[in-house]
Amino acid sequence: MLNIPSQAFPAPSSQQRVASGGRSKVPLKQGRSLMDWIRLTKSGKDLTGLKGRLIEVTEEELKKHNTKDDCWICIRGFVYNVSPYMEYHPGGEDELMKAAGSDGTDLFDQVHRWVNYESMLKECLVGRMAVKPAVPKDYHEEKKVLNGMLPKSQVPDALAKEGPVSPSYDWFQTDSLVTIVIYTKQKDVNLDSVIVDHQYDSFRAETIIKDYSYLIHIELSHAIQEDFSVRVVANVGKIEIVLKKKENTSWECLGHPLENHNSLIPKKDTGLYYRKCQLISKEDATHDTKLFCLMLPPSTHLQVPIGQHVYLKLTITGDFVSISNPEGNFKIAQFQELEDLFLLAAGTGFTPMVKILNYALTNISSLRKVKLMFFNKTEDDIIWRSQLEKLAFKDKRFDVEFVLSQPTSEWNGKKGCISPGLLSEFLKRSLDNSKVLICICGPAAFTEQGMRMLHDLNFSKDEIHAFTAS
Numbered sequence: 001m002l003n004i005p006s007q008a009f010p011a012p013s014s015q016q017r018v019a020s021g022g023r024s025k026v027p028l029k030q031g032r033s034l035m036d037w038i039r040l041t042k043s044g045k046d047l048t049g050l051k052g053r054l055i056e057v058t059e060e061e062l063k064k065h066n067t068k069d070d071c072w073i074c075i076r077g078f079v080y081n082v083s084p085y086m087e088y089h090p091g092g093e094d095e096l097m098k099a100a101g102s103d104g105t106d107l108f109d110q111v112h113r114w115v116n117y118e119s120m121l122k123e124c125l126v127g128r129m130a131v132k133p134a135v136p137k138d139y140h141e142e143k144k145v146l147n148g149m150l151p152k153s154q155v156p157d158a159l160a161k162e163g164p165v166s167p168s169y170d171w172f173q174t175d176s177l178v179t180i181v182i183y184t185k186q187k188d189v190n191l192d193s194v195i196v197d198h199q200y201d202s203f204r205a206e207t208i209i210k211d212y213s214y215l216i217h218i219e220l221s222h223a224i225q226e227d228f229s230v231r232v233v234a235n236v237g238k239i240e241i242v243l244k245k246k247e248n249t250s251w252e253c254l255g256h257p258l259e260n261h262n263s264l265i266p267k268k269d270t271g272l273y274y275r276k277c278q279l280i281s282k283e284d285a286t287h288d289t290k291l292f293c294l295m296l297p298p299s300t301h302l303q304v305p306i307g308q309h310v311y312l313k314l315t316i317t318g319d320f321v322s323i324s325n326p327e328g329n330f331k332i333a334q335f336q337e338l339e340d341l342f343l344l345a346a347g348t349g350f351t352p353m354v355k356i357l358n359y360a361l362t363n364i365s366s367l368r369k370v371k372l373m374f375f376n377k378t379e380d381d382i383i384w385r386s387q388l389e390k391l392a393f394k395d396k397r398f399d400v401e402f403v404l405s406q407p408t409s410e411w412n413g414k415k416g417c418i419s420p421g422l423l424s425e426f427l428k429r430s431l432d433n434s435k436v437l438i439c440i441c442g443p444a445a446f447t448e449q450g451m452r453m454l455h456d457l458n459f460s461k462d463e464i465h466a467f468t469a470s
């Protein structure tokens with residue numbers, strides 16, 4: 001089954017577009033649409049020229065395939081022959097050729113991390129990159145760890161020096177429970193920091209520590225029940241995952257290590273992990289915006305931290321939606337001692353503001369003022385208008401202003417687009433030297449213009465957070 005992102009995704013006003021800058025799609029030749037590509041991939045044609053074989057590709061070999069007619073690209077360790085896809089690529093052949101014969105992961109992620117290349121290029125898979133031993137000479141793996149079965153962290157010393165200290169883990173059991181303990185060796189961990197999934201034969205617990213990801217990835221030796229609990233002892237940086245045994249037998253070992261088990265990897269080098277969610281409800285937020293409510297499987301522990309987002313994968317013929325691990329670079333520390341919070345949103349750029357608003361008004365005791373300036377075309381486009389007005393009525397720290405670019409003659413609120421005039425009037429500090437944060441989210445052009453205007457108004461980099469897809 002193919003998981004295909006719709007050609008219109010993300011919507012033109014989505015924050016995922018924000019990082020794209022001046023990118024543009026190219027007109028595709030007739031017969032080169034996404035549907036045509038799907039048809040070709042299902043036709044049974046040999047798209048790699050390898051008659052279904054998968055090979056191990058060395059760097060030297062990869063480099064040789066660097067022409068339009070013979071173009072291989074490596075993404076996250078897998079090599080694809082993209083020559084057949086060349087004319088179907090919405091970004092054009094020249095863009096795709098930028099990664100010809102090389103590792104295109106970074107480039108791909110910079111442009112469109114959400115694109116489901118694994119599924120789209122399934123028939124173009126040539127094989128895996130041959131692994132080069134990248135371990136420094138003075139590194140030698142210790143064979144045994146607590147409970148005697150799992151290799152110690154595979155973090156080379158060199159990486160450990162640059163990034164955080166590698167976490168470690170242990171496990172213990174009672175008759176009915178198995179507890180996995182992760183010692184993060186960091187103080188600022190909380191329930192957002194760990195994402196746990198138990199799917200098929202794989203048990204996966206990913207702990208996010210700064211820009212790194214520490215993974216426990218095991219095929220458990222015995223069956224467990226669907227649900228489990230996760231606890232965090234924040235002051236000692238300990239995370240406990242308590243699993244319920246299906247049968248009250250004693251486990252001799254936790255299980256077999258799977259890929260990247262017990263390793264600390266920079267987050268940017270890990271792929272997005274998805275789990276299938278059930279669609280619980282779908283409501284109209286406005287005439288062209290819908291609110292989807294999804295339910296995580298009981299065998300998943302995942303919380304989206306404030307200011308972060310997830311990617312969705314829809315299966316055209318299926319009745320579920322897959323959601324990814326959270327991504328984003330908003331840091332809750334930006335709220336520390338905050339006195340004035342200004343939110344600038346355009347269209348669906350309102351999305352991250354909802355959680356920020358909620359968190360700020362309930363948790364930041366130093367906060368004096370929160371103001372949202374919400375840009376839309378018409379009154380009908382304003383998402384959750386009455387809720388925002390009610391909130392402003394209830395909480396005197398909060399104010400909202402709607403600005404319309406195509407208002408009717410009855411509209412007596414603010415009109416126009418983002419401008420230095422509107423901003424300088426809106427962004428008044430409550431005190432001369434109050435600590436401010438300005439969050440901005442909307443289509444790329446809106447965010448870019450807004451950022452320029454904010455710099456011209458002398459707000460510093462630390463006072464501005466722009467939501468972008470990168």
Ligand code: HEM
Pocket residue numbers: 006007008009010020023024025026073082089090091092095096098099104105107108111112115116117120121
């Ligand atoms: C690694 C080199 C690549 C570069 C530099 C690149 C660049 C681009 C650019 C500039 C666009 C137009 C962006 C826009 O929507 O405004 C685009 C769109 C797209 N590319 Fe790529 N691309 C690359 C690889 C790939 C690969 C391997 C796939 C695999 C299937 C792919 C699939 C797509 C799709 C589906 C779109 C349309 C996305 C949308 O509608 O938002 N690209 N690409």
